[in-house]
Amino acid sequence: MISSPDLINPMKNLNYITIISLAVVVMGLTTAADRAQSDFVAHEWGTFTCVQGGDGKLLRWSPLQTSELPPFVHRGITLKVDLLTLQRMETPVIYFYTGKNLDVDVDVDFPKGTFTEWYPQTTQTAGGLPMVNGHSIWKNLKLIASTNGNPELDAQPPLSSYGSRYFAAREPDSAFVQMEMAGATNTVTETEKFIFYRGAGSFQTPLRVGVDTGNHVTVQNNGHEKIARLFLVSIHGNQGAFASMDGLPPDKTFAWQSLDTNAMHPLPLGQFQGKICSEMKTALVREGLFPQEAQAMVDTWRDSWFAEQGDRVLYLLPRAWTDETLPLTIKPAPSKLVRVMVGRAEILAPNAEEHLHDSLVKALDGGNDVRAAAARELKSFGRFAETALDLTGLANTSTNMQDLSYELLYGSQYSKFE
Numbered sequence: 001m002i003s004s005p006d007l008i009n010p011m012k013n014l015n016y017i018t019i020i021s022l023a024v025v026v027m028g029l030t031t032a033a034d035r036a037q038s039d040f041v042a043h044e045w046g047t048f049t050c051v052q053g054g055d056g057k058l059l060r061w062s063p064l065q066t067s068e069l070p071p072f073v074h075r076g077i078t079l080k081v082d083l084l085t086l087q088r089m090e091t092p093v094i095y096f097y098t099g100k101n102l103d104v105d106v107d108v109d110f111p112k113g114t115f116t117e118w119y120p121q122t123t124q125t126a127g128g129l130p131m132v133n134g135h136s137i138w139k140n141l142k143l144i145a146s147t148n149g150n151p152e153l154d155a156q157p158p159l160s161s162y163g164s165r166y167f168a169a170r171e172p173d174s175a176f177v178q179m180e181m182a183g184a185t186n187t188v189t190e191t192e193k194f195i196f197y198r199g200a201g202s203f204q205t206p207l208r209v210g211v212d213t214g215n216h217v218t219v220q221n222n223g224h225e226k227i228a229r230l231f232l233v234s235i236h237g238n239q240g241a242f243a244s245m246d247g248l249p250p251d252k253t254f255a256w257q258s259l260d261t262n263a264m265h266p267l268p269l270g271q272f273q274g275k276i277c278s279e280m281k282t283a284l285v286r287e288g289l290f291p292q293e294a295q296a297m298v299d300t301w302r303d304s305w306f307a308e309q310g311d312r313v314l315y316l317l318p319r320a321w322t323d324e325t326l327p328l329t330i331k332p333a334p335s336k337l338v339r340v341m342v343g344r345a346e347i348l349a350p351n352a353e354e355h356l357h358d359s360l361v362k363a364l365d366g367g368n369d370v371r372a373a374a375a376r377e378l379k380s381f382g383r384f385a386e387t388a389l390d391l392t393g394l395a396n397t398s399t400n401m402q403d404l405s406y407e408l409l410y411g412s413q414y415s416k417f418e
Helices: 010-038 164-170 269-286 291-305 319-325 350-365 368-379 382-392 399-410
Strands: 041-053 087-097 102-109 113-119 135-144 176-182 187-192 195-201 207-211 216-221 227-236 239-248 252-258 310-316 328-331 336-348
Touching: 041 207, 041 291, 041 382, 087 102, 087 164, 087 291, 113 135, 135 195, 164 291, 207 310, 207 336, 216 227, 216 239, 227 269, 239 252, 239 269, 269 291, 269 310, 291 336, 319 336, 328 336, 336 382, 350 368, 350 382, 350 399, 368 382, 368 399, 382 399
Parallel strands: 041 336
Antiparallel strands: 041 087, 087 195, 102 135, 102 328, 113 195, 135 176, 176 187, 207 216, 216 252, 227 239, 227 310, 310 336
């Protein structure tokens, strides 16, 4: 009869049992930890806006002329209307989802840019100034879980009748965030549904958009990753049109679409907005945003992306580009971090530039009606009007033309040199 080694050496058998038991316990602890960690998720969305000429080169512009933010938002000491940059980082918001209250540290780095606005307040330095410019930290940010319906808050999110675009971002069922700052006489608590920040800087985005004199649009991906989704938007008068593209590989140039009316098939503005808002929301959800978040982003930018006059390309920036341009660290780390950024390339097409040039030349020696028409055309470029004016080169031809151009744009009391 052959004896089993395990029966001959019962201590060895006991060791096997002990090891297996410990493994089961460790596995159980790991599973519990994983389950707890999986309750903490962070999602972010935002926009990077630039202006490109017909040759696709980025143009400097004044991104801070209109902030349209409520007064409680904090602003940096670098916030000046004459700041000229290539990029405007607009309204990134970070949502948090957690099954229990949690304290976190959030560190956002912007090495090629400057933070200009943010809320709630960032961690204070020893000198009492917020850590802005290219680096912002929210240390010991309190996350208040909203899973219980009406969580108890030390302070409610602030309200304002100004800057209504800001408030659309509050719609998702995310956790509340609270930041406590020690004031001169008491502790101030700021509450919101997200971390909000904006900035500006001069750096390249991966998409180059070119428009020739025949109004044909060419897009080129100069980045290292595929651009997942692109929308060409054209809005003139009370009509809007768009074309879309699924994917543009890296180092790929594509002759896309003519901006001519017959090729774009414009729709009445309301019908156009309904259709493109639906498609944009679908694209954002496909990139990882929750439907509520995607809807909040579309609602935030509906009157900008899909109502402002002009031509533009909206596209989903690759995640790798976002991580390199805007490094984000959250401690403890969430089980999942989603970052969806939209690039906006505003196009100043050669024919639009030429038409503006001719209108301004006529206005110099024309009557009030001619000047009023030129003013309307110049102002139709919205916050990109000064850049469009610079492209014509007319402001530098004579003092009379310079005075006229800025009078048409800003009114008779405006001085370029103030």
